[in-house]
Amino acid sequence: MPFTAAEENYIKTIFQLQLVEGMVSTNSVASTLETSAASVTDMLKKLKLKKLLVYEKYKGFKLNNEGKKAALSIIRKHRLWETFLVNILHFKWDEVHEVAEQLEHIQSNQLIDHLDNFLGNPQFDPHGDPIPDATGKMPVMTQINLTKFPLHIVGEVCSVGSQSSDMLSLLSHKQIEIGSTISVEQFFAFDESIDVKINNTLMVNISAKLAQHLYVKKLNYAS
Amino acid sequence: MPFTAAEENYIKTIFQLQLVEGMVSTNSVASTLETSAASVTDMLKKLKLKKLLVYEKYKGFKLNNEGKKAALSIIRKHRLWETFLVNILHFKWDEVHEVAEQLEHIQSNQLIDHLDNFLGNPQFDPHGDPIPDATGKMPVMTQINLTKFPLHIVGEVCSVGSQSSDMLSLLSHKQIEIGSTISVEQFFAFDESIDVKINNTLMVNISAKLAQHLYVKKLNYAS
DNA sequence: TTAAAATTTTAGATTTGTCTAAAAATATTT
């Protein structure tokens, strides 16, 4: 059962809306996709016919398991392509969305599996968002080591991997504490140190050793 | 002026037909695209309106310069994607066509330019067909050194780069002469020797040095 | 050179995805 590009766009949008809202409304989909409410209603009928969602007139709707499975497969494709565009073709991370929106509709499991392998089965895309695997499982982004945190993404310091007073005093000297927001701005290959921005203002340098002991979780979702 | 996927498929098909026929007929396009003659007529009107072809009712048609430019851009995309699929994602060369048919319709010059660079600005695709550059210029495949000839493609030996009797006696020992058909079947990295098939039957091994002196041109086109 | 055959075009219908305008249902407010 392949889907059209239009169907896939609706499926993906509904999935993302129901993550935060639970139940989804016609208008919210319409404004996200920048289309009319009437068009959304039309598409809902088709998707209901294909047994992808639970929907009753005037009552709101949400994807069922089949629909969620489809959505995860599309999101997988989108995020793998974004990873390809940034890591391999050296697009800037804010230039990839439009192209990935097209690439995600290419129909070929073989293509996606090969791409996944070529990229080294990445767990997170360049925006820091988790990439579902072929079975639809998403790695939960609880916390991730600062050394593996994507560039220019704002996260929150959520744990420190050691309680040594030497380390804690260094942290306070750099004005870093649990709950601080942090983003990695630059990586220096020579000594593997990184420049990070704390609380959106202060720029400090962090050694590789310190970074290895800081765990961060992503804050605001994008893409 | 972006084209729809359907328009692009017609443009590409007409281009390839007019290369051999000069003038193109409705039926030839219909059978190539496995559609009805009526559909072709409909599309011809649209393409004429967009000033891509010279067409008068019942008289046959062909792409004008604008149309050829469009066709070359599509062929460029198709062949670059095929190169990517085979060289980078390790598809077999006979598995790529269907996927490349989809990928060629992705709209992004930036994407194609980056892909071209990433692949090292290849001149020929895995089938041995020439890849147009960004301005639409195609390298003419006159003859190409055997060491650069694509795998599993049948070519014709068209010149030998030396007249030394040592070399010519070696060639006749291996039953290779001007006009023999030849295809490269395997490359051995250790000594850079290659196994080739001569006249579709005899398999012989050729040293790197000998291969460097053999020039071959591709025989039968495939896409 | 006219009759038959083949090709091409037109006419009218269908599917997909979209739209606007109006009607129906639900929600909000006084």
Add this chain to the structure above:
DNA sequence: AAATATTTTTAGACAAATCTAAAATTTTAA
């Protein structure tokens, strides 16, 4: 709780790309 506002759905239309069947044109051949 009635009036008003908002949301959602329906009705009818349109553009793109396709189809079949019939008409128009060109080609072939008797």
